[in-house]
Amino acid sequence: MNSVVIPTLLLVVAKMWAQVSTPDARVMVMAEQPSLPAVTQDVLPGEGWVPGMHKLRGQAEVFDTWKPLRRRLAVLQAGTRVTMLSGLSEVSKPDVITVTAPIPELQLNPGDSLLRYTELGEGNADFWTKGRWYGNLDGAFVTNADGSGCQSQCKARVVESGRKKRWFRVRLPDGRVGWTDASGSFGRVY
Secondary structure (H helix, E strand, C coil): CCHHHHHHHHHHHHHHHHHCCCCCCCECCCCCCCCEEEECCCCCCCCCCCCHHHEEECCEEECCCCCCCCCEEEEECCEEEEEEEEEEEEEEEEEEEECCCCCCCCHHHHCCEEEEEEEECCEEEEEECCCCCEEEEEECCCCCCCCCCCCCCCCEEEECCCEEEEEEEEEECCCCCEEEEHHHCCCCCC
């Protein structure tokens, strides 16, 4: 009897989870929200962003580090070719999201709050709520402050936009390696 009950229970839980989550979501107990700034390394903004050669669409300042105490290495003009090596997300303040409809998969009810940190593309993001960290969670249930995002069966809304910055590690034409936050120069504004 146990061999039938356990697989059936797992199937029910998996179906419930699939309504909000992605198979790649990582859940971790984390009593306190992450300290700020929250930095996620080796991440690019999402679909279409890949390491490799890029032609800058606009001017880009390049620094020796992404950290606050940095030194400018170069100012590159539009048309300059650089090699994008990697990226990171620096969240100084996460988005504050209010739940508007029950989300049983996350044990959330209307009025509860979530914090959204790094957005990973295609709606996926890292979230923290009620002592749990959800890495790479499908956030398609969230309507952004500007009305974008969720278009049907929405369950939450951004009520306060956070402060986030993307940094890109690039190799310059002269071989030096540095960091730029000029995401618009790569054709996409974050």
